[in-house]
Amino acid sequence: MLGECGMKERDKQVLKKRSFALCKEMVVDELLIQFLQAENILTDSMAESILAKDTSQKRSSYLLSILPKRGPKAFRSFCTALRETEQNHLYELLTSYGEIERCVESRFPLPVQECPVPAKRPRSNESMEMCLDADCPVTTALQPCTPEFYDIHCQQAYRMQSSPRGLALVLSNVTFDPTASEFDTRRGGEVDEEVLRRLFMELDFRVFIYRDLTAQAMRDRIEQFSQRAEHRELDCCTVCLLSHGKEGGVYGTDGQLLELDWVFEAFDNARCPQLQNKPKMFFIQACRGEEMDSGVDQSDGAERTQSPGCEQRDAGRDEESERENREREERERERHRIKLPQRSDMICGFATLKGTAAMRNTKKGSWYIQELNTAVRQKARDTHLSDILVQVNGRIKEREGYAPGSAHHRCKEMSEFTSSLCKDLFLFPKYYAPN
Numbered sequence: 001m002l003g004e005c006g007m008k009e010r011d012k013q014v015l016k017k018r019s020f021a022l023c024k025e026m027v028v029d030e031l032l033i034q035f036l037q038a039e040n041i042l043t044d045s046m047a048e049s050i051l052a053k054d055t056s057q058k059r060s061s062y063l064l065s066i067l068p069k070r071g072p073k074a075f076r077s078f079c080t081a082l083r084e085t086e087q088n089h090l091y092e093l094l095t096s097y098g099e100i101e102r103c104v105e106s107r108f109p110l111p112v113q114e115c116p117v118p119a120k121r122p123r124s125n126e127s128m129e130m131c132l133d134a135d136c137p138v139t140t141a142l143q144p145c146t147p148e149f150y151d152i153h154c155q156q157a158y159r160m161q162s163s164p165r166g167l168a169l170v171l172s173n174v175t176f177d178p179t180a181s182e183f184d185t186r187r188g189g190e191v192d193e194e195v196l197r198r199l200f201m202e203l204d205f206r207v208f209i210y211r212d213l214t215a216q217a218m219r220d221r222i223e224q225f226s227q228r229a230e231h232r233e234l235d236c237c238t239v240c241l242l243s244h245g246k247e248g249g250v251y252g253t254d255g256q257l258l259e260l261d262w263v264f265e266a267f268d269n270a271r272c273p274q275l276q277n278k279p280k281m282f283f284i285q286a287c288r289g290e291e292m293d294s295g296v297d298q299s300d301g302a303e304r305t306q307s308p309g310c311e312q313r314d315a316g317r318d319e320e321s322e323r324e325n326r327e328r329e330e331r332e333r334e335r336h337r338i339k340l341p342q343r344s345d346m347i348c349g350f351a352t353l354k355g356t357a358a359m360r361n362t363k364k365g366s367w368y369i370q371e372l373n374t375a376v377r378q379k380a381r382d383t384h385l386s387d388i389l390v391q392v393n394g395r396i397k398e399r400e401g402y403a404p405g406s407a408h409h410r411c412k413e414m415s416e417f418t419s420s421l422c423k424d425l426f427l428f429p430k431y432y433a434p435n
Contacts, residue, residue, distance in 0.1 A: 011075035016071040017062055025090060025096040025141045027202050028059035032085045041070045048089045055163050055204060057430070071422030075393075080250070086198075089141050099407055140374065141203045143381040144430035157384070157424040158279050158345075159235050161433055165237040165280075169225045170196050173243035175212050175254050181255025183244045191365035192242050195373050200238065203380070206230075226266045232274040236425075238281040240262065242369075247275070247354055250284065254434065256305055260284065266341040276340060279425045281385065282348040283372065347425065349389050349417040359401060359413045368415055371395040374425070384424040389417040 001217035003320060006012075017021075033050060036042045042050075046066060047389045053059040067074050075094075081089040176183040193209055200207050210221050222239070231237060241263070243250040249257040267280050351358040360366040372390045379388050393415050401411035 014057045023060045035081040050310040145428045162235040165205045166234045168200040168207045168238045170283045187362040192369040215253040215256035215258045241284040269340045347419040380427045
């Protein structure tokens, strides 16, 4: 039996001495667990128990407690799993400490072909993604927030202490219906999905990913997501739309347009009261719309002043005077009720400016998602999201296409963002204030 023959003592010591770093930085997700199951290191019940833990740190700690009992192959398989899930810094941390062979054959190699796919003729005004192969930043570990930083900045920031922090929705269209649209496959788009999944899981979000949806199916998923009851107990949410697009919308796999203004409306203060006064993050590419704002009553907030209708009533008051008193109390409550704008507390990052193309590496994903991932991992520990997106803009500004012999060689891109945030939005990664 596997359990009768434990891990080598040398390997146990490596895990023990590196356990702090592993618990702090490792992402234990479905992909890593599936790899260990395929290697017969974990049973189905063990996998379910690990993934049932509600924070990444708890999943990591539980996995590390199981591994030493799972046989002499467990350490090598665990190292390989880290490498296969692109946690190379942790792979190096373990293999450089011990004497295990450094060359572990990859079971899931990345594609090696990097040449761009010839694009079909785009629709008019469409923001087409070009397939380019420029160098991209290497994924780094998510840097944790310190208790000292949290204590100094939490008062002027949005509350960010729930676990999970919030829900994350990623809608990614990679393959389009050739009978209904003129769009090419977005090669590299699947890499963006994985990058965002890992990033938001490390930030302690519960992530929902759906691929290759028609415009109507995208609407349905967004509507279902915006109405999830969990939003009421969590501190924020994020929505990522990855697809071909044009000004004002993104396309479904059927070539139909999903209007971005409809997406924002699905999360506004009237239609999504469970997220009122909470930050809502969007990462998409398109323009925005404007509308007259008549205001919306806050459904769940405290009133500005105490209602005057708390005095005891005089005995023997007639029915007419009681009715007048109720009407007067209602008018007074209405006068003091807090109102919110139709839309607030949102921040939206766009991969590119109006009317221009977004660049995508066919092997490593889009420029914007690459830079967003790197900036959040490096800066979220002590930088609020607006400033992070400024830094993303700066990094995108410096990038340049590399596609010799094509019209897109040395092409450029410029990202931007809009914000109606009313406080600093710090993600406070991996920090939870004591009760």
